[in-house]
Amino acid sequence: MTYRKPDPTPIEAFLAPLAALALKQSDIEALVFWGGDGGWDTAPSEALESEEIAFYAEGLLQDGFHMVWTVVALAETPALADHVRLQFWQDDAPPPEGLPEGWVAVAAGRWPPG
Template identity: 50%
Template structure:
């Protein structure tokens, strides 16, 4: 018999499925700091697709909130190109709009 998912695992299931289907997909972690979003500054710090659900689950268990965006390029709107993970603990700043050449094709928010 399959083990029931926790609410966090159910929330992250779309990211877990996406990482299995597109293991080369990378994710950018962006933190709320001083009322602004601060992205990591080094491409080497991007998460590999398979790391995304585990990384996010750990932070959600620690009490962080998360909004994720699955992005696609405008010329390939059904093919995921990138994931953005926005984490915060207090009130989050307004989410930024994606660049004009990108479109959000999936998103969800966990506030605990």
């Protein structure tokens, strides 16, 4: 009998690029930003170590939060990922705006998709 790993859930598939990045670049951190009816926090609420990123996000997505993740790099070194931005909000709050000046997106995803 052969063991077959179950297919990932939609949330696991969505977070797979972040989990892979954490394994590849173990020193990368994520900065967590929150949004609401009043707009977006300009400063991160916390920083996560690489091994915490997917686990932290998965729990919030299971609780119904919306999310945008962005792997960002400095505009001067676009091939070198600097950190991950995790942006969370609920209900009808506006989605996040673009990155601050001087930063570029290397990869990104949005939950729920659409």
